[in-house]
Amino acid sequence: MTGSYLRLCAFMxxxxxxxxxxxxxxxxxxxTAQTVTLSGIVTEFVWSNPHVYVLFDVKxxxxxxxxxxxxxxxxxxxxxxxxxxxxxxxxxxITATLRPNKFGTPVGLLSRANMMVNGKPLQIGPEQ
Amino acid sequence: MPRYILLAAVxxxxxxxxxxxxxxxxxxGKAAEPPAPSVPHDPxxxxxxxxRSGGVLTMSNETPPMTPWAKARFDAAKPVYGPRAVPGGxxxxxxxxxxxxxxxxxxxxxxxxxxxxLVQTPNRVIQFFEWAHSYRTIxxxxxxxxxxxDPQWMGYSIGQWDGDTFVVKSLGFDERTWxxxxxxPVSEDMTLEERYHRVDRxxxxxNMVIDAPKAYTKPWVSEKKTFRLAPPKTEIQExxxxxxxxxxxxxxxxxPGSGIVKK
Numbered sequence: 501m502t503g504s505y506l507r508l509c510a511f512m513x514x515x516x517x518x519x520x521x522x523x524x525x526x527x528x529x530x531x532t533a534q535t536v537t538l539s540g541i542v543t544e545f546v547w548s549n550p551h552v553y554v555l556f557d558v559k560x561x562x563x564x565x566x567x568x569x570x571x572x573x574x575x576x577x578x579x580x581x582x583x584x585x586x587x588x589x590x591x592x593x594i595t596a597t598l599r600p601n602k603f604g605t606p607v608g609l610l611s612r613a614n615m616m617v618n619g620k621p622l623q624i625g626p627e628q
Numbered sequence: 629m630p631r632y633i634l635l636a637a638v639x640x641x642x643x644x645x646x647x648x649x650x651x652x653x654x655x656x657g658k659a660a661e662p663p664a665p666s667v668p669h670d671p672x673x674x675x676x677x678x679x680r681s682g683g684v685l686t687m688s689n690e691t692p693p694m695t696p697w698a699k700a701r702f703d704a705a706k707p708v709y710g711p712r713a714v715p716g717g718x719x720x721x722x723x724x725x726x727x728x729x730x731x732x733x734x735x736x737x738x739x740x741x742x743x744x745x746l747v748q749t750p751n752r753v754i755q756f757f758e759w760a761h762s763y764r765t766i767x768x769x770x771x772x773x774x775x776x777x778d779p780q781w782m783g784y785s786i787g788q789w790d791g792d793t794f795v796v797k798s799l800g801f802d803e804r805t806w807x808x809x810x811x812x813p814v815s816e817d818m819t820l821e822e823r824y825h826r827v828d829r830x831x832x833x834x835n836m837v838i839d840a841p842k843a844y845t846k847p848w849v850s851e852k853k854t855f856r857l858a859p860p861k862t863e864i865q866e867x868x869x870x871x872x873x874x875x876x877x878x879x880x881x882x883x884p885g886s887g888i889v890k891k
Contacts, residue, residue: 576865
């Protein structure tokens with residue numbers, strides 16, 4: 501089910517994603533106008549160099565759990581935006597917007613804008 | 629495309645997948661920089677943390693003609709940036725395995741995210757790059773270049789003042805580096821000239837020329853690179869590229885995000 505869901509997701513993305521030149525090593529991902537908003541439970545917030553990322557579980561339309569990964573920038577960039585290693589923790593309920601990748605796997609480029617954590621807006625710095 | 633298929637697909641995604649027209653990306657949404665204040669400055673004082681303010685991520689958009697040697701290397705390079713970009717997990721950018729960027733690529737890295745710091749001492753200038761927490765030494769004590777230098781990622785650099793312009797000449801580069809994010813090659817015979825000019829307190833301009841006959845049939849003149857002085861308390865962050873952490877990132881994020889799913 502997960503596989504068919506992801507293939508369908510890729511199919512939909514193929515319909516609507518416009519090609520755009522990547523310029524931050526984000527060639528895996530759809531263009532900036534194509535995003536998905538997901539809600540799920542954080543399983544690990546990885547504060548590592550040179551990439552921070554969030555691993556979280558999302559239930560799909562049929563209740564199956566999909567393990568998502570959300571790529572972020574470096575710890576230094578996040579620190580300048582007000583984040584730290586404790587900003588997210590396992591068990592947090594998050595709602596976040598991501599640029600999905602072009603291959604239909606559950607990996608995306610996670611936006612810090614408009615993030616919700618445990619039902620509250622995360623307002624600790626601008627998108628960069 | 630039958631409309632019912634589209635409708636069914638949209639309905640299937642509705643609970644968890646909301647397609648939005650909202651953009652996300654580094655460098656977006658930045659306010660216009662204020663004009664530089666008219667305050668006194670010492671043009672020979674380059675100390676400070678500097679951030680690039682826009683520009684292309686290479687010398688210029690006018691790549692000189694390549695030699696056959698360089699063209700072969702360029703064709704073998706699989707960048708994850710620019711018009712030839714391949715998915716991250718399928719590229720061979722040395723940066724993806726935390727190899728040093730070298731020069732002049734350190735100058736090009738990102739725009740306004742990863743800054744550099746210049747520290748002047750009596751006999752050298754240290755140029756510190758946030759990316760990979762790396763630095764280079766620019767000698768200003770009057771020494772000469774070593775004869776037949778061993779290749780180095782950053783090259784060997786000597787600086788001197790030409791009026792109010794700090795001129796840095798470098799040679800002895802390692803051909804394993806890429807010149808930029810796009811896979812343009814570096815050759816061992818490359819010389820790099822950088823001309824730094826602090827035009828006002830908050831603005832540092834840089835013009836560069838590379839001459840690499842083994843790779844390019846004529847010198848490559850850069851567009852003008854402009855840096856803005858960061859606030860005095862700005863700290864360079866510890867942004868090491870840690871191979872073990874990058875390896876885990878590749879396994880959990882980059883490879884699956886590139887369609888590479890290992891059983």
